[in-house]
Amino acid sequence: MTDQTDSSTPNPVGTRSVDDVDAETKRISSQILDIMAVKGKMSKSGPGVSTCEGAERGKLFLMRHPWSLTGPSDAELMKAMTRLKEDLPKHSWKVVAYGPNSSKSKSLELTADHIEKKFAVKVEFWERNSGGDANDPTLLVNVVSACYQVPEGEKVDRY
Numbered sequence: 001m002t003d004q005t006d007s008s009t010p011n012p013v014g015t016r017s018v019d020d021v022d023a024e025t026k027r028i029s030s031q032i033l034d035i036m037a038v039k040g041k042m043s044k045s046g047p048g049v050s051t052c053e054g055a056e057r058g059k060l061f062l063m064r065h066p067w068s069l070t071g072p073s074d075a076e077l078m079k080a081m082t083r084l085k086e087d088l089p090k091h092s093w094k095v096v097a098y099g100p101n102s103s104k105s106k107s108l109e110l111t112a113d114h115i116e117k118k119f120a121v122k123v124e125f126w127e128r129n130s131g132g133d134a135n136d137p138t139l140l141v142n143v144v145s146a147c148y149q150v151p152e153g154e155k156v157d158r159y
Contacts, residue, residue: 012052012060012149013118018156021145022047025063028119029143033069035087036080036139040071049156052147058156063145074127074137081108081125081139088112093121105130118146 025047033042047065051057071077085098093112100106101124108125124140150156 011147013146015149015151017151017154018049018061018063021061021063021148022049024117025065025119025143025145028114028117028121029065029067029141031091032084032088032121032123032141032143035084035091036069037083038069038071038076038080040069040077040139043068047143055147058150060147060149061156062147063143065141065143067141067143069139069141070136071139072137077125077127077137077139078108081110081123084110084112084123088121092116120144 029047045065045067047063049061050064052060052062069077069080071080085095088095088110091114093114095110095112097109097111099109101109105127107127107130110123111120113120121144122142126135126138126140128137129135
């Protein structure tokens with residue numbers, strides 16, 4: 001799910017309406033927020049449609065929902081990352097990566113796949129003032145669906 005073997009020929013996992021995948025993306029983002037169990041300031045972004053890599057626009061699509069949660073402290077957001085690592089598998093997610101990323105600040109990152117629902121999530125923890133920048137402690141979340149074929153007679157009318 002997190003890697004396509006040949007990005008030049010996208011391989012849709014099925015046919016689904018954009019509205020259906022949009023609704024499921026929102027449910028999954030909400031579930032992830034519930035597992036985090038931390039209060040903070042949420043970004044206002046919603047899911048968006050993207051063309052699958054290497055696909056003709058309007059034929060295949062995937063849904064992305066990038067959002068962030070700015071928390072009260074590094075300690076609280078670290079606890080949220082630990083909860084994600086421990087609790088996502090209880091909800092049929094497979095944690096495929098957990099640890100410092102390759103950025104200058106070596107931010108903690110979690111990547112998980114939900115094979116049945118055909119979604120992936122990546123969460124990055126930015127500690128306060130990490131990497132030499134002034135920032136509040138933040139969790140950056142990106143929920144991504146698999147690539148789907150647009151149903152016959154339906155158009156992708158938003159990107």
